[in-house]
Amino acid sequence: MAGSTGTKMLHRNCLIRTKNTPLKSAARTVLQLRSLVTIFLALSCFITLFSCARKQGKIIGIKIYHYDGDVRLLAQKWKDIGINTAFVSEDLAANNSFREVLQQNAIPVYVIFPVFFNPGELASDSTLYALTDRGKIAKDGWVEFVCPSRENYRAQQIAAAKRLVSDLKPDGISLDFIRQFVFWEKIYEGRSAETIPRACYCSHCLSDFSMKTGVTLPDTFNSVKEKADHLVRYHDARWNRYRTELITSMAQEIFRQVKKIKPAIRVCLHAVPWRETDFDGAAIRVAAQDLKMLSAFTDYVSPMCYAGMLRRDPKWISSVVEDMNHRASDKILPSIQVYDEADSTTFDRDDFATCVREALAEPSLGVVFWSWPLFDKDPARMDIAKAAVGNH
Ligand SMILES: [Zn+2]
Numbered sequence: 001m002a003g004s005t006g007t008k009m010l011h012r013n014c015l016i017r018t019k020n021t022p023l024k025s026a027a028r029t030v031l032q033l034r035s036l037v038t039i040f041l042a043l044s045c046f047i048t049l050f051s052c053a054r055k056q057g058k059i060i061g062i063k064i065y066h067y068d069g070d071v072r073l074l075a076q077k078w079k080d081i082g083i084n085t086a087f088v089s090e091d092l093a094a095n096n097s098f099r100e101v102l103q104q105n106a107i108p109v110y111v112i113f114p115v116f117f118n119p120g121e122l123a124s125d126s127t128l129y130a131l132t133d134r135g136k137i138a139k140d141g142w143v144e145f146v147c148p149s150r151e152n153y154r155a156q157q158i159a160a161a162k163r164l165v166s167d168l169k170p171d172g173i174s175l176d177f178i179r180q181f182v183f184w185e186k187i188y189e190g191r192s193a194e195t196i197p198r199a200c201y202c203s204h205c206l207s208d209f210s211m212k213t214g215v216t217l218p219d220t221f222n223s224v225k226e227k228a229d230h231l232v233r234y235h236d237a238r239w240n241r242y243r244t245e246l247i248t249s250m251a252q253e254i255f256r257q258v259k260k261i262k263p264a265i266r267v268c269l270h271a272v273p274w275r276e277t278d279f280d281g282a283a284i285r286v287a288a289q290d291l292k293m294l295s296a297f298t299d300y301v302s303p304m305c306y307a308g309m310l311r312r313d314p315k316w317i318s319s320v321v322e323d324m325n326h327r328a329s330d331k332i333l334p335s336i337q338v339y340d341e342a343d344s345t346t347f348d349r350d351d352f353a354t355c356v357r358e359a360l361a362e363p364s365l366g367v368v369f370w371s372w373p374l375f376d377k378d379p380a381r382m383d384i385a386k387a388a389v390g391n392h
Pocket residue numbers: 130131147148149200201202203204205206
């Protein structure tokens with residue numbers, strides 16, 4: 001009996017299972033789909049939140065060197081545009097009321113610190129000039145450079161950076177002119193690489209190089225050009241390494257010293273806007289900025305992507321950011337030109353709008369506008385910047 005009831009029940013269960021199998025399987029599929037949809041939605045929310053957080057975290061900077069007007073008004077205008085970080089000259093940073101107002105408005109201050117560009121120092125001691133491979137002093141128009149191997153000058157600049165951080169307690173320090181001499185602002189696309197002068201070939205650098213590497217130059221050479229040609233022909237890689245190490249070690253020492261004084265300080269480094277292969281590797285061969293090495297000693301690398309000045313298409317900006325990101329990952333913060341005083345018709349408002357969009361495209365960490373007075377040349381560009389920053 002029991003056996004019979006059990007058999008009936010088993011049979012019924014089998015019938016139920018048999019009858020419901022397609023339904024159950026459909027239900028299971030629906031459940032699985034629901035789970036997938038839930039996971040997908042959760043992932044979407046996470047990605048959206050993550051990308052919002054990144055966008056909110058973008059640095060929208062402004063470079064400003066002098067200012068005599070109402071600082072409160074200035075801060076209001078910046079906030080209206082969306083500017084959240086100021087890159088200022090040491091003179092301006094030393095102005096207490098200027099710093100106070102920016103602090104009240106939660107706008108961090110980065111002090112721009114020129115490292116090897118120093119006309120004042122060169123005027124009082126011309127033996128400090130870097131020397132080009134043509135044997136000429138490193139002076140071209142307003143650009144003039146100190147030789148990067150002089151120990152006293154290096155120590156003096158490191159001390160100045162430390163003093164600046166101790167005295168002004170800025171949120172950041174932005175290292176400018178930390179490279180070998182080059183007037184990159186006048187080097188346009190298509191320029192043949194070998195016509196770009198290189199530095200420094202002064203006797204101090206040459207003997208320092210010989211001492212550190214054991215490479216000696218034949219003493220039959222009289223001119224700097226002969227020595228430079230010899231180095232390029234027989235020791236180019238080692239010579240470039242020596243020249244780039246002079247720059248990297250300076251960044252390293254400033255980075256180390258200022259972080260010791262203020263651990264939270266951010267260090268930014270202004271880079272010549274050359275991609276790895278531009279002008280036959282001139283970023284290293286000429287400017288001696290080895291971003292792979294430098295990235296360890298800087299929080300941000302800021303290529304000066306001044307499209308109008310360099311007669312580049314605005315779309316070139318994101319290609320520079322992307323290229324540099326391969327060498328200094330997640331550190332690229334491009335600086336762009338607001339207005340071209342030399343040629344305002346070619347570099348028009350649409351070009352500027354494209355520049356802002358290109359500068360903000362991933363993997364950029366934001367944009368720095370160069371410079372505030374240039375917005376006054378065409379105030380409509382403030383609205384363009386605001387719209388582009390807001391839409392991003
Ligand atoms: Zn030198």
